[in-house]
Amino acid sequence: MSGRQILWTPSPERAAASTLSAYMRWLAERGLPFDSYQALWDWSVTDLDAFWRSIWEYFGIGAPEEVGTVLAERKMPGAVWFPGVSLNFAEVVLREGAKTPDRVALSVRSETFGDKDLTWAQLRQQVANVAARLKAMGVGQGDRVVAILPNTEAAIIACLATASLGAIWSLCAPDMGHVAIIDRFRQIEPKVLIAQDGYVHAGKDIDRRAVLETILAGLPTVEHRVWIPVAGALPEGAVVWEEMIAGSEEFQPVKVAFDQPLWIVYSSGTTGNPKPIVHGQGGIVVESAKQSLHQDFTAADTYCWMTSSGWIMWNSQFTALARGATVALFDSAPNQPDLLALWRFAAERRVTYLGAGAAFYATCLKAGIRPRDAVDLTALRSIAATGSPLSEDAYRWIYDAVKPDVWLAPISGGTDLAGAFVGGNPLMPVRMGEMQCRFLGNAVRAYDEEGHELIDKVGELVCTEPLPSMPLYFWGDTDGRRLHESYFDTYPGIWRHGDWIEFTPEGGSVIYGRSDATINRKGLRMGSAEIYQAVEGLEEVMDSLVIDLEFLGRESFMPLFVVLAAGVVLDDALKAKINDAIRTAVSARFIPNEIVQIAEVPRTLSGKKLEVPVKKLLLGGDPAKVVNRDSMSNPGSFDTFVAYAEEREKDRING
Numbered sequence: 084m085s086g087r088q089i090l091w092t093p094s095p096e097r098a099a100a101s102t103l104s105a106y107m108r109w110l111a112e113r114g115l116p117f118d119s120y121q122a123l124w125d126w127s128v129t130d131l132d133a134f135w136r137s138i139w140e141y142f143g144i145g146a147p148e149e150v151g152t153v154l155a156e157r158k159m160p161g162a163v164w165f166p167g168v169s170l171n172f173a174e175v176v177l178r179e180g181a182k183t184p185d186r187v188a189l190s191v192r193s194e195t196f197g198d199k200d201l202t203w204a205q206l207r208q209q210v211a212n213v214a215a216r217l218k219a220m221g222v223g224q225g226d227r228v229v230a231i232l233p234n235t236e237a238a239i240i241a242c243l244a245t246a247s248l249g250a251i252w253s254l255c256a257p258d259m260g261h262v263a264i265i266d267r268f269r270q271i272e273p274k275v276l277i278a279q280d281g282y283v284h285a286g287k288d289i290d291r292r293a294v295l296e297t298i299l300a301g302l303p304t305v306e307h308r309v310w311i312p313v314a315g316a317l318p319e320g321a322v323v324w325e326e327m328i329a330g331s332e333e334f335q336p337v338k339v340a341f342d343q344p345l346w347i348v349y350s351s352g353t354t355g356n357p358k359p360i361v362h363g364q365g366g367i368v369v370e371s372a373k374q375s376l377h378q379d380f381t382a383a384d385t386y387c388w389m390t391s392s393g394w395i396m397w398n399s400q401f402t403a404l405a406r407g408a409t410v411a412l413f414d415s416a417p418n419q420p421d422l423l424a425l426w427r428f429a430a431e432r433r434v435t436y437l438g439a440g441a442a443f444y445a446t447c448l449k450a451g452i453r454p455r456d457a458v459d460l461t462a463l464r465s466i467a468a469t470g471s472p473l474s475e476d477a478y479r480w481i482y483d484a485v486k487p488d489v490w491l492a493p494i495s496g497g498t499d500l501a502g503a504f505v506g507g508n509p510l511m512p513v514r515m516g517e518m519q520c521r522f523l524g525n526a527v528r529a530y531d532e533e534g535h536e537l538i539d540k541v542g543e544l545v546c547t548e549p550l551p552s553m554p555l556y557f558w559g560d561t562d563g564r565r566l567h568e569s570y571f572d573t574y575p576g577i578w579r580h581g582d583w584i585e586f587t588p589e590g591g592s593v594i595y596g597r598s599d600a601t602i603n604r605k606g607l608r609m610g611s612a613e614i615y616q617a618v619e620g621l622e623e624v625m626d627s628l629v630i631d632l633e634f635l636g637r638e639s640f641m642p643l644f645v646v647l648a649a650g651v652v653l654d655d656a657l658k659a660k661i662n663d664a665i666r667t668a669v670s671a672r673f674i675p676n677e678i679v680q681i682a683e684v685p686r687t688l689s690g691k692k693l694e695v696p697v698k699k700l701l702l703g704g705d706p707a708k709v710v711n712r713d714s715m716s717n718p719g720s721f722d723t724f725v726a727y728a729e730e731r732e733k734d735r736i737n738g
Contacts, residue, residue, distance in 0.1 A: 087514040087591075090482050091490060101509040103376045109141055120510055120520060121590055128526035128548055131157065135164070135369060135524065135551065142372040145170055154549070159576055160566055162549035164341060165365055171336035172345050172364040172401075173247035177207050179382055179407030187409050189236045190385070190432050194415040195283045195313060201236055211334035213244035216327045220275060220307045224249035224339065227347070229268050230277040231255050231295070234392045234414045237311060237324060239400070241277050242346070246364065247336040252346040253359075256393030257282055261294050262668040263357075263613055265301035267349050270359050271558050272304040277324070281314030285416040290314040341365030347558055348395060350498040350601075350608055357610060358569065359558035362501050363551075370502045370552035371402040377522055378492070379465065379509040380436050382407030388438035388467070389413050389425055394607050395498040396438065396469065403436070417443060422450050423457050430458035437463060440470035441477065441493070442639065448480040460486055467507065468493040471603060471633050472594045475516040493518050495582065495594045498608060499570070500552050504544065504580065505592045517591040525550060529584050534574050541585045541595055546578040553578070596702075600694035602631040604641060604672050611694060617668035618643065618661055623651045626684045629675065630698050642701075643675035646684060653680040679727065683720035685710075693721070701728050 098104060107117060115133075117123040127134040132153040140147050145168065155163040180188050180203035188203040201209070222228060228245040230253070232238040238254060245252040253271060255264045257279060268276075276299065281290045292314050299305060310321040317323050345364040349357040380386060386403035387410070390396040400410050411432045417425045417439075429437050447454075454460060466481055466489050473493045481491050492507025495518060504527045508520040521527050529542030536542075557566050573579045583595035602609045611629050618627045626646035633639050645661070647653060662674045685693040696710035706725045712718035 087517055089512045089514055090478060091488070091513040093490070093509055093511070097490075098510050101379050102381060103379065103509055106141055106376055110137065120508060124521055124523060124590065127523040131524070131548060138369050138373050138524075139165075144175060144368060144372060157549065159546075159549045159553070159578055160563065160571060162553070164363075164549075164551045165369075166341070168341045168365060169338040170341065170365055170368060171247060171249075171338055172368055173210065173243040174336040175368050176243060176401050176405045177203070177210065177334070179405060181207065182407065183382070188404065189239060189410055189412060191236050191412045192415055192428055193233070193235050193412075194285075194419075195233070195279075195281075196235065199236065206236075206240065207334055208331070209240050209328040210243045210247065211332040212330040213240055213327045214247045214335070215330070215332040216322070217244055217250070217275065218248060222248055222250050222275060224337065224343070226250045226275075227253060227271050227273040228275045228277065229253045229255070229271070229273040231257055231259075231264060231291075231298070232277060232279055232311070232392055233257055233282055234390060234397055234412050236412065237277075237279070238392055238397070239404075239410075239412075240328065242401075246345055247334070249337045249339040249343055251344045251361075253348070254346075254392055254397070256391045256670075257289075257291060258284070258391070258672075259393055259670050260617070260666070260668040261297045261301075262616060263609075263670065264298050266613065267357050267359065268298075268302055270356060271347055273302060274304065275307045275309065276302065276305045277309040277311075279311040279313055285419045288314070292318075339364055342555055344555060346398070348398065348498050348501065357613070358565065360499060361555045361558055363555050366551035366553070366555075367398075367401075367501055368405075370500070370550065371399075371405055373523055374399075374402055374502055375406050377494075377503070377507050377509075377520075378402070378436065378467070379490075379507070380406060380408050384408040384435045384464075385411055385433055385462070386436045386438075387411035387413060387429060387432065387434045389417060389440070389443060390438075391607060394470075395501060396440075398501055408436075418446075422447050422452050423454060426452075426454040426458050426460070429463060430460055433462040435462055436465045436467070438467035438469070441468045441473040442471060444468060444477045444481065445474065448477055448484075453484040455485055463489060465490045465492060465507075467491075469495060469503070470607070471639065472596060473516075478513075478515050495584075495592075496522075497580065499554065499580070500550055502550070502552050504546065505584070505594075514591060517587070517593055520590050521586075521592070527584075529586050530574060530577075530579075534577075538586055538588055541583050543573070543598055544580040544582040544584040544594075545574060546580065596633045597631065600630070600698055602629065602641065602673065603633050604631065604639065607670075607672055609669065609673055611692075613669050614643070614665060614673055617664045618645065620668070621660065621664055623648055623657055624661065628681075628684045628692055628694065628697065630694065630701060632698070632701055640677075641673075641675050642677045642679055644679050644681045644684070646681055653678065681720075681723050683717050683723075685718075685720040685724070686716050696721075697724050700724055701731065703728075703732075 155166045184204035187200045188206040189201040191199045242252045280292045308321040311324040342363040344361045347359045386408045494503035494506030496503030505518045511519045526548035529537040530545045570578045581599040586592050628644040699709040
C-alpha cells in the first residue's frame with residue numbers, strides 16, 4: 084500500500100500555517116518536542132493524561148487549574164474522565180464567535196425558507212431566548228428535548244439552548260418514517276417536541292402534519308410542542324417557533340459535570356430497537372477541539388458539510404462553530420436543478436472546507452460534471468468525505484474535476500463516538516485511496532481474529548485505549564449488557580468498531596466497509612430490524628433478509644430477500660408495495676436495489692437470521708468457511724445464497 088500514488092503534498096507554507104503545526108510548536112515550548120507525526124501520535128495514545136490535558140489547555144476550554152486528574156479510571160467500558168470538572172457545551176461552542184459578534188455564524192440555504200444569515204450576536208441571542216422559553220416549560224438538567232427538524236438554523240439553536248440548561252438533546256430528520264422516529268424517541272421519554280410540519284424537497288411540497296400526529300400519539304411523555312408551521316396552521320396547544328426565538332433574554336448557561344449527558348444519537352444493531360447512545364458534554368467538547376487539529380480550520384474558515392439532520396455529521400458542525408468558523412447549512416436537494424447545486428452554494432458562500440458523503444462524490448463522477456469548469460472554487464482549501472469508503476476513482480475525480488491543489492481528507496469514525504478514528508493530516512501527503520493518519524488520542528489498530536495486530540493486512544478496526552467521547556452508556560441499558568455486546572464482546576476490554584481496515588507502515592489506512600451486518604446506506608446507518616419491521620408488516624411477506632454490500636471500489640448494493648405467503652407472486656406491484664412500506668416506515672434512502680424471492684431465510688439454531696455469514700459470502704467469501712452449517716436450523720437454505728453469489732460474480736465478470 085505504501086506505493087500508492089501521491090496526489091497532493093502540502094506546501095511548506097500550508098504545513099507551517101496549519102493548526103496542527105501550531106499545536107506542535109506549543110507543545111515544544113512546554114518541553115514536548117516531536118520530530119514526526121508518528122512520534123506525536125505514539126505519545127498521545129500512551130500518555131493519555133498529558134495529551135488530553137494539553138487539549139484542554141491549548142484550546143482554552145477552561146482554566147488549567149480546574150483540571151486535577153484527567154483519567155481517573157483507564158478502562159473500557161467505564162473510563163472516568165476529568166472528574167470534578169464542570170463546563171457547558173453551549174458556552175464553549177459560542178465563546179470564540181463572541182469575539183466577532185457581527186461576523187456571520189450561520190449561512191443557510193433552505194429549499195423551504197430560502198437563504199438566511201445569522202451573525203454570532205443573533206445566534207447567541209436566539210439561543211438565550213429559546214433556553215428561557217424551555218426553562219419556563221419546566222425543562223431542566225436531564226430532561227429530554229427532541230426535535231424533527233431539517234439542517235437549518237432552528238435545529239442548531241434548539242440544540243444549543245437545550246445544552247445550555249443541562250438538558251439532553253435528540254434529533255431526527257423530517258424524511259424519516261414515523262415508525263423509525265417513534266422507535267427512537269419513545270425509548271428516551273421526551274418532555275418537549277420541536278417539529279416542522281412540512282418542507283420542500285426537490286421542488287415538491289411534503290406535508291408532515293398527519294405523520295407528526297401519529298408520532299405524538301406514540302410519545303405520551305411529551306408535555307409541550309413547539310411548531311414551525313409550513314404546511315398548515317398552528318395546531319391547538321402548540322407554541323410557534325418565532326415566539327421561542329424572540330426577545331432579549333440573557334444567555335445563562337448552566338455549568339454541569341463533565342459527564343453530564345449532552346445528546347442522544349442512534350446507531351442500530353442488527354436486531355432490536357435502535358441503540359440510544361448517550362454522549363457527555365465534556366467528552367464532546369474535548370474530542371471536537373482535538374478533531375479541529377485534523378480538519379485544520381480556524382475562525383477564518385467557512386465550513387459546510389452536506390448532511391441530513393439525522394446523520395452524526397450534523398453534530399460535527401458544532402466542531403467548526405466552536406472554533407469561531409462560519410457554518411454554511413445546506414438544506415436542499417443536491418441534484419436540483421442539477422448536480423452542481425452544492426458546488427454553486429460552496430462558490431457563493433466562499434466555502435473553504437467542504438464535506439459530503441462519499442456517495443455524493445461518486446454520483447458527481449458518474450454524471451461527468453466538472454465543478455472547476457462551472458463555478459469559482461478559489462476559496463476552497465479542503466474537501467472531506469465519510470459515510471462509506473471513498474474509491475480511488477473518486478480521489479482522481481476530485482483532483483481532476485474539482486481542484487488540483489485542494490487537500491482531500493476523508494475521515495472514518497462514526498455515530499458511536501461522535502468523531503473519527505482515522506482521517507486527515509495537513510502535514511502529510513495525500514495518497515490515492517488512503518486516509519492519511521490515525522487521529523491523535525485514538526489508539527486504533529487492525530486485529531486478526533485472535534487479537535494480534537496487523538500491518539499491511541486487512542483486519543478488524545479496534546481501539547485499545549478509551550476516548551472521552553465514547554458513549555457514557557445506552558439509554559435504558561441499566562446493566563450495560565447492550566453496550567458491552569455492541570463493542571467489547573469480541574476482544575475483552577478493547578473496542579471493536581465493526582469496520583474492515585488496513586494500516587500502512589506509515590500510519591495511513593484504507594477502510595473496506597462494515598464487518599458486521601449494520602446497514603450503511605449513503606452515509607446513514609440503520610439497523611436491519613427496522614427494515615424487517617416495515618417489510619414483514621405486509622401480509623404478503625412472511626420473512627425477509629436484507630444485506631448491505633458496501634465495499635471499497637464498488638457501488639453500494641443492497642438486496643432484499645423475501646419469503647412470500649403461499650400463492651403470492653413477486654411481481655412489479657408487490658415490489659412497489661414493499662418499497663413504499665420501507666419509504667413510509669423507515670426512509671427512502673433504504674429502498675433496496677433488488678428484491679429477490681427465496682424459500683427460507685437461513686437461521687441459527689436459536690433462530691437468529693444469518694446476516695453476517697450471508698454478507699461475507701456475497702462479498703466473495705468461501706461458502707465452506709463463512710458459516711458453520713451445523714450451527715444452522717435450516718442448512719439447506721444457504722445453498723440459495725451460494726447460487727445467488729455465483730450469479731452475481733458471473734455478471735460482474737461479464738460486465
